[in-house]
Amino acid sequence: MRALSCLLIASLLPVGQSQEFVIKVDTNLIIVNVDVRDKSGKPITGLKASDFVLTEDGRPQKISVFEYQQLEGDPIPLAPTPQAAAATPRREIQPSSPGQVRYRDKRLMVLFFDFSSMAIPEQVRAQESAVKFIDTQLTAADMVSIMAFSTKLQVLEDFTADRERLKEVVKGFRIGEGSDLAADGVAADDENAVDTGDAFQADETEFNIFNTDRKLGALESAAKMLASLPEKKALVYFSSGVGKTGTENQSQLRATINAAVRANVAFYPVDARGLIASAPAGDASQGSPRGSGIFSGDTQRGQRDKVQNQQETLYSLASDTGGKALLDSNDLSLGIRQAQRDIASYYILGFYTSNAARDGRYRRVKVSLPNSTQAKLDYRSGYFAPKEFKNFTSDDKERQLEEALSLGDPLTDLPLALEVNWFRMSRSQYFVPVAVKIPGSALELARSGSKQQAELDFIGQVKDKQGRIAGVVRDEIKVKLAADNAGKLSQRNLSYDSGFTLEPGDYTLRFLARENVTGKMGTFETKFTVPDIAGESKWLRTSSVVWSNQREDLAAAVGGAEKNKKLLATHPLIRNNQKLVPSITRVYRKDQSLYVYLEAYDSGRQPAASVAASLTFFRGTRKAFDTEVVRVTEPESKRPSTIAVQLAVPLAKLQPGRYTCQLNIIDEAGGKFAFARAPLVLVGEERAASR
Numbered sequence: 001m002r003a004l005s006c007l008l009i010a011s012l013l014p015v016g017q018s019q020e021f022v023i024k025v026d027t028n029l030i031i032v033n034v035d036v037r038d039k040s041g042k043p044i045t046g047l048k049a050s051d052f053v054l055t056e057d058g059r060p061q062k063i064s065v066f067e068y069q070q071l072e073g074d075p076i077p078l079a080p081t082p083q084a085a086a087a088t089p090r091r092e093i094q095p096s097s098p099g100q101v102r103y104r105d106k107r108l109m110v111l112f113f114d115f116s117s118m119a120i121p122e123q124v125r126a127q128e129s130a131v132k133f134i135d136t137q138l139t140a141a142d143m144v145s146i147m148a149f150s151t152k153l154q155v156l157e158d159f160t161a162d163r164e165r166l167k168e169v170v171k172g173f174r175i176g177e178g179s180d181l182a183a184d185g186v187a188a189d190d191e192n193a194v195d196t197g198d199a200f201q202a203d204e205t206e207f208n209i210f211n212t213d214r215k216l217g218a219l220e221s222a223a224k225m226l227a228s229l230p231e232k233k234a235l236v237y238f239s240s241g242v243g244k245t246g247t248e249n250q251s252q253l254r255a256t257i258n259a260a261v262r263a264n265v266a267f268y269p270v271d272a273r274g275l276i277a278s279a280p281a282g283d284a285s286q287g288s289p290r291g292s293g294i295f296s297g298d299t300q301r302g303q304r305d306k307v308q309n310q311q312e313t314l315y316s317l318a319s320d321t322g323g324k325a326l327l328d329s330n331d332l333s334l335g336i337r338q339a340q341r342d343i344a345s346y347y348i349l350g351f352y353t354s355n356a357a358r359d360g361r362y363r364r365v366k367v368s369l370p371n372s373t374q375a376k377l378d379y380r381s382g383y384f385a386p387k388e389f390k391n392f393t394s395d396d397k398e399r400q401l402e403e404a405l406s407l408g409d410p411l412t413d414l415p416l417a418l419e420v421n422w423f424r425m426s427r428s429q430y431f432v433p434v435a436v437k438i439p440g441s442a443l444e445l446a447r448s449g450s451k452q453q454a455e456l457d458f459i460g461q462v463k464d465k466q467g468r469i470a471g472v473v474r475d476e477i478k479v480k481l482a483a484d485n486a487g488k489l490s491q492r493n494l495s496y497d498s499g500f501t502l503e504p505g506d507y508t509l510r511f512l513a514r515e516n517v518t519g520k521m522g523t524f525e526t527k528f529t530v531p532d533i534a535g536e537s538k539w540l541r542t543s544s545v546v547w548s549n550q551r552e553d554l555a556a557a558v559g560g561a562e563k564n565k566k567l568l569a570t571h572p573l574i575r576n577n578q579k580l581v582p583s584i585t586r587v588y589r590k591d592q593s594l595y596v597y598l599e600a601y602d603s604g605r606q607p608a609a610s611v612a613a614s615l616t617f618f619r620g621t622r623k624a625f626d627t628e629v630v631r632v633t634e635p636e637s638k639r640p641s642t643i644a645v646q647l648a649v650p651l652a653k654l655q656p657g658r659y660t661c662q663l664n665i666i667d668e669a670g671g672k673f674a675f676a677r678a679p680l681v682l683v684g685e686e687r688a689a690s691r
Contacts, residue, residue, distance in 0.1 A: 028356070029098045030056075031065070031230040033264055034347045034367050035378040043345040044375055045070070055366045056353055065350025067101045069231065071141040071343065090158035093145065095228035106143045107343045108159060108231050111170075111336070112222060114215060114239040115150040115177050122272035123175050126238040129270075129332035130170045134163055137337055146170065149218040150177045151683070155225070213252040215242055219267070219317070220256040227263035230348055234323065234339035235260075237269040238332070241310025253313065255412035257320045264380075266323035266342070269314035270335035275328045276307060358388040389519025397516075404521050405459055405512050414442055414522030416513050417584045421544040423572045423599055424642070425501070427534045433499040433573060434460060434473075435582045436511060436524075440492040444517040445481070454479040454494075455516035462500055463508050470507060471500035495552075495581055499571075504532035533601065540672035543599040545663060546573065547678050549592045550581040570638070572599065575646075586680045588651055596647040596663060598676070599636075609633055610668040613645045618660040625654060656684045 032054070036044045049066035096102045111130055115123060138144070143159040146169050157169045219237065226233050260267060311327050318325040324342070326335035349367065364382040369375050392400070404411055419435045436458070445452040455478050462471040475498070496513070506529050514521045533541040554577045573580040580597055588594060600611050611632045617625040627649050636642045645665060659680050666673040 028353045029065070029350055030353055030365070030383060031264070032349045032351075032365060032367060032379050033230075033232050034349055035344065036347060036369070037376050037378075039374055039376070044372070045345065047347065047369070049349075051369055051371060052347075052349060053368045053370055054349060054351060056351075056355065056363050058366075059354060061351040061354060063349050063351055065101075065230075065348065067104065067348040068345070069101075069348065070105050070345045071107045090160070092155050093158055093225045093229075096230065097228075101230060101348060103143055103159065103229070103231055105141060106159075106161075106231070107139070107141045107340065108143050108145075108226075108229065108233045109336070109339055109343075110145045110147055110222065110226070110233065110235040112219070112235055112237045113146075113148045113173070114218070114237065115148060115173075117215060117239040117242065118272050119240065120176050122240050123173070125274065126270070126272045126332060127170055127173055127175070130238075130336070131167055133333040133336045134166050134170065137333065137340065138163055138166075139340070142340065147222055148173070149215070153218045153221050215239070216252045216256045220252075220259045223256070223259040223263045223265045226265055227259075230264070230350065232343050232346060233263070233265045234343055235265050235267050236336050236339050237267055237314070237317070238272050239269065239314070240273050241271060241307065242313040243306070243310045252412065253316065254410060257317065258412075260317075260321045261380075262383075265321065266339070267317040267321045268323040268326070268335055268339040268342075269317055270326045270332050271311060271314060271328070272332060274330040274332070353385075355385070357385065359385055361385055389517075392519070400519075400521075401457065401459060401512065401514065404514075404523065405461065405510065410525065411512075411521045411523045413520040414513055414515055415439060416511075416522045416524055418509075418511055418524045418526060419582045419584045420509060420526065420528045421546055421582065422502075422528075422530050423543045424533065424601055425570075425639075428503055430502055430504065430530045431499055431570075431572065432462075432502050432528075432530060433497065433571070434509065434511070435584070436496040436498075436513065437584060438494045438496070438513060438522075440494055442520065443494070443515050444520075451480050453481065456494075456496075457512075457514040457516060458496055458498070459512045460498055460500075461510050462502065463510075465506045470502055473498045473500070497579075502530050504530050504534075538672070540665060540667045540670070540674040541601045542665065542674050542676075543572075543601075545676045545678070546580060546582050546595075546597045547586065547661075547680070548580050548595040548597070549583050549588050551578050551595065552581055553578055572644070573597065586678060588680055588682050590652050590654070590656065590682060590684055592651055594647075594649045594651055594661070594680070596645075596649075598645050598663070598665070600643045600645060600665060600667065600674075602641050602670070609635055609643060611643045611645060611665060612668055613647060613663065613665045615647060615649055616662045616664065617654065618662065619655075619657060624659065651682060654682055656682050658682075 034052075036047065038044055045068070047068070049063045052063060054061045054063055094102075113123075113126060113130075118126065134144070138161075140161075143161055144157075144166055145155070145159045146157040146166065148154050148156055157166065160166065219235070222235060226235075259265075311325070314325045314327065317323070324335075324338050326332065326338065329335075353363070355363065362382055363385055365380065367377055367379050369377065416436055416438045418437075420432060421435075422430050422432045425431050438456075443454045443456075445454055456476070458473065458475045458477070460471075460473040461469060464470045475496075477496075479494070506527070508525065508527050510523065510525045512521065512523050554574065571579075573582075580595055594615075596615065612629050613632070614629045615627040616623060627647065630645070630647055632643050632645055634643075636644055647663075659682060661678050661680055663676045663678075664673070665675065
């Protein structure tokens with residue numbers, strides 16, 4: 001049952017100047033890289049465009065672009081003295097125009113350093129391995145680019161063969177940057193978690209979901225930067241593994257792999273930890289495990305499973321893009337040399353497709369050498385044609401939504417993030433608000449008179465454990481913006497809110513959003529549980545906890561599916577015409593405040609209700625900050641057995657870094673208590689502005 005839907009714009013950042021006009025050029029040039037070898041595995045040279053036959057869906061195509069990339073494999077001799085003149089750094093990848101082969105007879109390799117996943121010793125090992133390769137293995141055919149990721153993706157050097165410049169960039173790394181994000185969280189209910197002496201262990205599952213998505217998203221962005229270059233590219237990814245928390249990260253993983261395949265980029269992940277030989281009880285860098293797992297072997301199996309889970313993602317990135325993963329090896333430069341060996345001499349074939357239909361169908365490409373029966377060809381076997389969403393009829397659009405909602409594979413053209421909470425409305429009914437965030441930069445605007453507007457379709461479907469539909473939401477919202485605000489959309493987020501009324505149980509939510517100018521769609525699927533808290537309990541019964549860094553006036557909403565005053569009045573996250581916007585990523589700035597909201601149930605029955613709440617911030621094993629106690633004595637007017645607890649904490653006094661925040665709540669009249677924990681990352685104001 002739909003309860004509420006509204007749309008807000010938030011997170012306003014500085015805006016750049018707009019341009020007068022934009023010229024767009026559309027082309028149907030398709031590039032196919034063909035590796036031709038004989039039976040012994042040696043490249044076959046000297047072929048001409050007339051030797052190849054290229055077809056698309058069985059129709060012959062004219063080869064308009066033909067280049068042979070002849071790559072040499074002899075290392076560059078070491079120079080006796082370094083070059084005197086310092087090279088000018090190039091901090092972006094220079095794109096190529098369609099059909100242009102800028103780096104002729106060159107092997108393109110990217111050294112990508114993920115500092116957010118590597119501890120300090122691993123960062124040093126990756127740096128030394130890169131310097132070793134540049135010193136001893138760089139060949140005359142190699143062009144190397146260097147990228148790094150800690151809090152954002154940076155291009156430190158465009159493709160260059162300048163050995164001294166590359167060594168200068170690698171040696172200039174700030175070792176330790178981003179290493180505070182490399183620690184893995186431990187679930188609070190893990191029997192084999194490390195005993196640090198604290199009263200609890202933080203459950204960092206939700207943060208790690210988005211931490212993983214940020215790593216994969218950085219790789220996707222790197223692949224898109226390289227897409228304009230028609231040559232083969234190898235991206236060597238230095239990291240300490242990328243852990244997954246289940247199916248939540250599969251959407252971003254698939255998007256990253258798809259972007260790499262379209263851009264002719266092969267991933268070569270390198271596990272910077274090298275060969276791992278862990279002791280059954282852990283090494284001296286951590287505390288002893290608690291529980292009985294050390295005696296039963298569960299602790300050792302858990303450590304092994306954790307490493308295998310992290311390496312599985314690296315293996316998937318490599319195998320699905322045509323690369324190879326280097327795991328369990330202390331010589332990390334082997335991973336770079338593997339990428340170097342895999343890109344041998346090859347042919348670049350380009351054709352302008354004769355099929356002008358923009359129907360989005362898969363088109364099969366076949367390349368053959370009729371006059372050579374001994375040759376073995378390796379190439380991309382097809383591609384997806386573009387779609388023209390503007391030509392869709394209303395029936396086509398509805399059919400597209402139905403098909404997308406039923407697809408097993410996620411759609412990732414429109415990125416979105418989602419959070420689910422729950423609040424008890426009666427003994428058997430719970431209100432489940434759903435918050436969805438979409439980056440404004442992913443939206444296209446259509447002109448409507450003197451204004452511009454974005455049109456969005458939203459569909460949410462909740463199914464119970466037996467697969468029956470328990471709730472559906474469907475909204476179409478138009479966001480009209482004046483000319484001065486339209487240019488700011490790329491610097492903002494769109495927050496869509498909806499909700500369902502459900503009974504206690506296990507559910508699956510599948511959510512679909514479509515932008516109706518270009519037709520880009522995104523899906524998000526998650527499982528959640530609405531607990532039954534009607535029975536007796538020794539603990540204080542509470543709702544889920546909403547962690548936020550933002551309050552918005554309802555008047556700031558730029559679109560709404562409905563304006564039901566009764567629903568607005570009963571929405572738990574709306575107070576005094578202001579709405580609390582949940583923070584999904586748990587990343588905050590020092591100039592923001594942390595807002596916390598939850599509800600305590602049955603405490604209002606006491607003759608003199610009194611609920612006390614406070615927050616405690618932990619930095620590792622050390623208590624960093626305590627807030628003052630907030631005491632609530634008045635229950636909700638329309639729900640006498642419910643007490644709403646709200647806390648607001650300015651974050652300016654805390655230092656940037658990773659924290660575990662514990663909410664302590666005590667029913668002083670009923671003699672019960674409860675607590676909740678959440679990880680958060682605090683960044684400085686300047687650092688956040690650059691994100």
